[in-house]
Amino acid sequence: MTEPLDVAGLQRRLVEFAAARDWQPYHTPKNLAAALSVEASELLEIFQWLTPEESARVMSDPGTAHRVTDEVADVLAYLLQLCATLGVDPLAALAAKIERNERRFPVPGGGGPEAT
Amino acid sequence: MTEPLDVAGLQRRLVEFAAARDWQPYHTPKNLAAALSVEASELLEIFQWLTPEESARVMSDPGTAHRVTDEVADVLAYLLQLCATLGVDPLAALAAKIERNERRFPVPGGGGPEAT
Amino acid sequence: MTEPLDVAGLQRRLVEFAAARDWQPYHTPKNLAAALSVEASELLEIFQWLTPEESARVMSDPGTAHRVTDEVADVLAYLLQLCATLGVDPLAALAAKIERNERRFPVPGGGGPEAT
Amino acid sequence: MTEPLDVAGLQRRLVEFAAARDWQPYHTPKNLAAALSVEASELLEIFQWLTPEESARVMSDPGTAHRVTDEVADVLAYLLQLCATLGVDPLAALAAKIERNERRFPVPGGGGPEAT
Numbered sequence: 001m002t003e004p005l006d007v008a009g010l011q012r013r014l015v016e017f018a019a020a021r022d023w024q025p026y027h028t029p030k031n032l033a034a035a036l037s038v039e040a041s042e043l044l045e046i047f048q049w050l051t052p053e054e055s056a057r058v059m060s061d062p063g064t065a066h067r068v069t070d071e072v073a074d075v076l077a078y079l080l081q082l083c084a085t086l087g088v089d090p091l092a093a094l095a096a097k098i099e100r101n102e103r104r105f106p107v108p109g110g111g112g113p114e115a116t
Numbered sequence: 117m118t119e120p121l122d123v124a125g126l127q128r129r130l131v132e133f134a135a136a137r138d139w140q141p142y143h144t145p146k147n148l149a150a151a152l153s154v155e156a157s158e159l160l161e162i163f164q165w166l167t168p169e170e171s172a173r174v175m176s177d178p179g180t181a182h183r184v185t186d187e188v189a190d191v192l193a194y195l196l197q198l199c200a201t202l203g204v205d206p207l208a209a210l211a212a213k214i215e216r217n218e219r220r221f222p223v224p225g226g227g228g229p230e231a232t
Numbered sequence: 233m234t235e236p237l238d239v240a241g242l243q244r245r246l247v248e249f250a251a252a253r254d255w256q257p258y259h260t261p262k263n264l265a266a267a268l269s270v271e272a273s274e275l276l277e278i279f280q281w282l283t284p285e286e287s288a289r290v291m292s293d294p295g296t297a298h299r300v301t302d303e304v305a306d307v308l309a310y311l312l313q314l315c316a317t318l319g320v321d322p323l324a325a326l327a328a329k330i331e332r333n334e335r336r337f338p339v340p341g342g343g344g345p346e347a348t
Numbered sequence: 349m350t351e352p353l354d355v356a357g358l359q360r361r362l363v364e365f366a367a368a369r370d371w372q373p374y375h376t377p378k379n380l381a382a383a384l385s386v387e388a389s390e391l392l393e394i395f396q397w398l399t400p401e402e403s404a405r406v407m408s409d410p411g412t413a414h415r416v417t418d419e420v421a422d423v424l425a426y427l428l429q430l431c432a433t434l435g436v437d438p439l440a441a442l443a444a445k446i447e448r449n450e451r452r453f454p455v456p457g458g459g460g461p462e463a464t
Contacts, residue, residue, distance in 0.1 A: 269388040272385040
């Protein structure tokens, strides 16, 4: 594994992985959005019967920690493949959203040094 | 916005955003997993009645393109916040998964020029 | 509304409702399964930031109670339409499942009159 | 199986099943809503890579038909348990929703015998 761990590199590997197996016909935006939703539910399934406190300790059990990490990978994989298919830059989308939210939900009392 | 668009930087901004608004008590792993699943469904909702062909053209309508980009941002935001809370590195998780899948689903015929 | 409130009657009205509006081409099993999943997430969204205790009191607020009831109706509507399209009897499916589960998860201590 | 296959009877058996196994502490409305959403996604998973045409033929394969029927049962089970916990009548909720939708989406051209 000498390949750098950045989003663009991983996205390229996912696209090449699917192309090498002729999976592109299945990877319509609609199917990828469904698969993303299914994987997010598999992640939720791990937590569904836990109390809030139990859910905070979920990584202390190695088996559960592995399962959580694996489902996180699946969610990210389908999100990046969907973005590749649609031509959406997920990091730019998130940066723009954070900025909109910073204006939409101002910190109570102002926040930041200038507020004093 | 001079802040670099990398996953770690965005994750830090999301955590600071929630902390400044005292939202951490709500951000249990269980709640974040539920919110991630809800946002993934909002993304799927855009595609639910479309044919495969219509779903491939979804970015050609500016209003729908904006909605898709916004929901992608929401999914990524909750995924990164969940990972921050759990101490999971999402890019390392995905890289490990891709390598497992490359062994699990070998390319038919070998793949790559060296295979010939 | 003199029509009886049974599952078969409601299912028939849903099918006629869709047919009268020429919505059947959209109502493939795949699309209905996606819509069912989206509606179930909208129901979950009401609960996603609540503590277990708050979630138990959700019907005491009239606005939230109305929203819950409405989402329950949407989930049931898509489930019944999916079943109609597939020819699945949902009540028979559930009865069979309960019987399988009664064998799979025997009551600790035996349960039932013979257990005494 | 002499018990009648109606919604109220099935709901009662589900509640008794959970009570006999001391599962009520897990059955908060929030957890049941999460479980319902997870089961709806398991149903969607069956369809996620299928074309619309393939999705219409899903019951012709006995194995897939069994899986579909089983997931339908799980979705209905959690929906009925959630309704029991919240005191919501799902059939009345759906009947009210259908009537609202009949006013909200009038049939094009009028519909009904009076329209002629």
